Amino acid sequence: MLRNILFFFICCLSLQLNAQTGKPEKMNAFINGLMQKMTLEEKIGQLNLLTPGGGVATGAVVSSDVEAKIKKGNVGGLFGVIGADKIRVAQALAVKESRLHIPLIFGSDVIHGHKTTFPIPLGLSCSWDTLLIEKSARIAAIEGSADGLSWAFSPMVDIARDPRWGRIAEGSGEDPFLGSKIAKAMVRGYQGNDLVNKNSLMSCVKHFALYGAAEAGRDYNTVDMSRVKMYNDYLPPYKAAVEAGVGSVMSSFNVVDGIPATGNRWLLTDLLRNQWGFKGFVVSDYTSVNEMTAHGLGNLQTVSALSLHAGLDMDMVGEGFLSTLKKSLAEKKVTQKEIEDACRRILEAKYKLGLFDDPYRGIDAARASDILTPENRKAARDIAAHSFVLLKNDKQVLPLKKAGTIAVVGPLADSKRNMLGTWSVSGDWQKSVSVIEGIKNIAGNAAKINYAKGANISDEADFVKRVNTLGIEIDPEKRSPEEMIREAVAIAEQSDVVLAVVGEAADMSGESASRASIDIPESQQLLLKALVKTGKPVVLVLFNGRPLTLNWESKNIPAILDVWFGGTEAGNAVADVLFGNHNPSGKLTTSFPYSVGQVPVYYNHLNTGRPFHIGDGTKFKSDYLDIPNEPLYPFGYGLSYTSFSYSNMGLNKTSIQANEKLEIKATITNSGNYDGEETVQLYIQDLVGSIARPVKELKGFQKVFLKKGETKEITFRITTEDLKFYNKDLQHIFEPGAYKAFIGTDSEHTTELNFSVAGSE
Numbered sequence: 001m002l003r004n005i006l007f008f009f010i011c012c013l014s015l016q017l018n019a020q021t022g023k024p025e026k027m028n029a030f031i032n033g034l035m036q037k038m039t040l041e042e043k044i045g046q047l048n049l050l051t052p053g054g055g056v057a058t059g060a061v062v063s064s065d066v067e068a069k070i071k072k073g074n075v076g077g078l079f080g081v082i083g084a085d086k087i088r089v090a091q092a093l094a095v096k097e098s099r100l101h102i103p104l105i106f107g108s109d110v111i112h113g114h115k116t117t118f119p120i121p122l123g124l125s126c127s128w129d130t131l132l133i134e135k136s137a138r139i140a141a142i143e144g145s146a147d148g149l150s151w152a153f154s155p156m157v158d159i160a161r162d163p164r165w166g167r168i169a170e171g172s173g174e175d176p177f178l179g180s181k182i183a184k185a186m187v188r189g190y191q192g193n194d195l196v197n198k199n200s201l202m203s204c205v206k207h208f209a210l211y212g213a214a215e216a217g218r219d220y221n222t223v224d225m226s227r228v229k230m231y232n233d234y235l236p237p238y239k240a241a242v243e244a245g246v247g248s249v250m251s252s253f254n255v256v257d258g259i260p261a262t263g264n265r266w267l268l269t270d271l272l273r274n275q276w277g278f279k280g281f282v283v284s285d286y287t288s289v290n291e292m293t294a295h296g297l298g299n300l301q302t303v304s305a306l307s308l309h310a311g312l313d314m315d316m317v318g319e320g321f322l323s324t325l326k327k328s329l330a331e332k333k334v335t336q337k338e339i340e341d342a343c344r345r346i347l348e349a350k351y352k353l354g355l356f357d358d359p360y361r362g363i364d365a366a367r368a369s370d371i372l373t374p375e376n377r378k379a380a381r382d383i384a385a386h387s388f389v390l391l392k393n394d395k396q397v398l399p400l401k402k403a404g405t406i407a408v409v410g411p412l413a414d415s416k417r418n419m420l421g422t423w424s425v426s427g428d429w430q431k432s433v434s435v436i437e438g439i440k441n442i443a444g445n446a447a448k449i450n451y452a453k454g455a456n457i458s459d460e461a462d463f464v465k466r467v468n469t470l471g472i473e474i475d476p477e478k479r480s481p482e483e484m485i486r487e488a489v490a491i492a493e494q495s496d497v498v499l500a501v502v503g504e505a506a507d508m509s510g511e512s513a514s515r516a517s518i519d520i521p522e523s524q525q526l527l528l529k530a531l532v533k534t535g536k537p538v539v540l541v542l543f544n545g546r547p548l549t550l551n552w553e554s555k556n557i558p559a560i561l562d563v564w565f566g567g568t569e570a571g572n573a574v575a576d577v578l579f580g581n582h583n584p585s586g587k588l589t590t591s592f593p594y595s596v597g598q599v600p601v602y603y604n605h606l607n608t609g610r611p612f613h614i615g616d617g618t619k620f621k622s623d624y625l626d627i628p629n630e631p632l633y634p635f636g637y638g639l640s641y642t643s644f645s646y647s648n649m650g651l652n653k654t655s656i657q658a659n660e661k662l663e664i665k666a667t668i669t670n671s672g673n674y675d676g677e678e679t680v681q682l683y684i685q686d687l688v689g690s691i692a693r694p695v696k697e698l699k700g701f702q703k704v705f706l707k708k709g710e711t712k713e714i715t716f717r718i719t720t721e722d723l724k725f726y727n728k729d730l731q732h733i734f735e736p737g738a739y740k741a742f743i744g745t746d747s748e749h750t751t752e753l754n755f756s757v758a759g760s761e
């Protein structure tokens with residue numbers, strides 16, 4: 001025993017002496033030395049990522065015999081192990097009891113915060129504030145690393161234009177330009193200045209690629225799109241993450257050009273490594289290697305070999321690599337080099353994280369106090385308030401006065417369980433602030449607050465069962481719907497204003513949570529109708545992980561505040577905005593359709609040969625008989641309690657050459673009664689191209705804070721670099737000709753300016 005312990009310490013010491021992070025030559029020498037000692041089984045072991053369960057398992061399988069496999073050197077990393085103590089125990093198995101003492105890498109779905117939960121990513125994106133978004137990822141990295149983690153399965157950068165798809169909640173919406181900025185901000189936030197710092201997490205951009213374009217919005221479904229669309233619209237955010245130095249990439253579940261992404265060599269090697277220069281490692285999604293069998297690509301041995309050859313390095317949960325690669329090598333279906341390259345990339349990641357120096361990196365009793373601190377909660381509250389989007393505010397119903405009697409009604413008003421939103425695996429919902437608590441915190445001393453639940457989130461038993469798979473988010477009452485509504489109407493009638501806190505439960509969006517109807521569930525619509533009938537002013541406080549269809553609501557309810565799922569401090573942030581302590585400034589990053597029949601509806605679409613313009617005769621035009629072409633609420637839209645006026649829009653010149661700068665100016669005035677923040681948006685249209693080009697594309701945005709009455713001039717500077725797109729041969733070029741610039745408060749309300757570009761590449 002003593003000999004074993006001594007041996008362990010000598011090995012650790014020698015690993016530590018060798019593993020001084022820094023120069024690449026040192027890293028290579030260290031890894032070469034280590035790999036010389038490794039058996040084939042140990043090399044394949046590094047490619048194996050397991051989850052012992054306990055966290056949220058998102059597939060049917062949870063790994064078994066994890067302890068024995070770690071000791072045998074059959075495991076490269078774990079995820080779903082939550083808490084520093086558990087991670088320490090698991091790491092000790094690897095570094096004390098496996099032959100070569102190679103540390104494990106510990107990952108987790110740190111998606112929108114770790115213990116301090118921030119708004120769901122779709123909400124975060126609506127802040128259009130890359131500094132705040134980076135800060136949220138930084139805090140998540142500090143907390144996650146203090147909890148023993150080294151690796152965050154985030155950011156999720158899948159462009160999504162179909163609100164039926166539940167995972168639209170996890171991304172940044174429909175636009176590649178904004179999505180790319182956010183991808184970079186998040187990678188910077190997680191990884192910090194250097195991965196070796198003990199408060200950094202290696203980031204993992206996902207789901208590579210095109211996962212957000214699943215047909216019919218059904219999760220895991222087929223994706224099929226042209227290369228031109230891929231390159232121009234869907235790939236930029238992944239590429240941006242690579243440019244920001246992301247350490248790892250997760251392959252997606254879907255097919256790309258008919259081949260599942262996990263086994264797609266064009267995607268994982270030609271594009272990712274050869275064209276984009278990615279140097280990190282690629283991990284599969286949960287059992288996505290095995291799932292290639294159901295896609296029809298062959299048995300486990302075949303699909304595992306296909307995936308390794310494609311450029312996949314690590315196999316999540318499915319153990320296809322572990323159980324078949326040795327045989328495939330003997331049968332010459334894979335090469336020794338392919339196994340070694342994958343193993344090397346994973347060891348490099350561990351080296352860069354400093355795990356060979358300190359396998360317990362970040363775990364330190366003193367750092368427990370880094371988690372869920374008052375400062376982190378304060379940041380979460382501020383960031384949440386920035387994510388809310390004011391969709392409607394007739395007659396300035398909002399902000400509310402902290403006076404009189406306020407009825408707070410709705411199944412999400414007193415529901416801590418639903419504040420964090422989907423994918424908050426480490427967040428503790430019991431520590432979240434509900435809306436009613438937030439309202440009492442802010443106005444409880446000055447106003448009388450009456451509460452009634454009013455309705456269940458849904459009354460449909462089968463639906464409720466599905467949504468509650470991961471925990472009770474919808475908790476139907478024994479009382480009849482009529483009785484609940486009666487009670488709510490009674491308190492509404494005695495109040496000056498009614499806050500209707502309604503919408504989706506947290507897991508009505510997220511993974512495996514597609515919806516064919518994206519209405520507010522019927523039980524709550526009945527409640528809303530009854531509340532409106534009282535004649536009292538109603539404010540709809542909407543919880544949602546996706547755009548919802550809000551036709552009736554937008555016509556009949558005077559004020560609508562979209563609060564997504566705000567995280568730990570959701571309730572306080574909602575109250576901050578309702579009572580005017582924070583003036584809302586969020587802008588939609590995803591279009592809200594009139595009806596699912598309009599899906600996909602997004603602002604940066606191509607023109608048809610028969611475009612429809614309002615006022616045109618409608619026959620033989622590209623339109624609908626029953627609804628407009630435009631969405632109900634467009635991309636970039638969001639109101640403030642104040643108003644902003646735009647003037648003096650102009651260009652410094654009307655024509656530019658390659659690499660010349662065009663300046664586009666506008667003067668913005670806060671013309672209302674509150675201090676506030678505006679997001680000024682710049683869109684461009686390329687009027688004549690070698691391929692059809694979008695009607696407009698976001699090319700810049702600036703957030704400007706203006707005191708009441710204040711005026712500022714803002715300038716956008718663009719060059720021909722910003723006008724580049726991928727042409728039919730997938731060359732990234734700009735083309736000469738006529739362009740339009742649009743400046744405005746959202747994608748539909750803009751002022752147009754004309755310019756031209758002379759010359760070409």
Ligand code: BGC
Nearest residue numbers: 058059109153206285286511
């Ligand atoms: C999801 C990923 C996630 C992984 C690990 C999968 O089902 O698609 O986003 O990172 O599970 O939990």
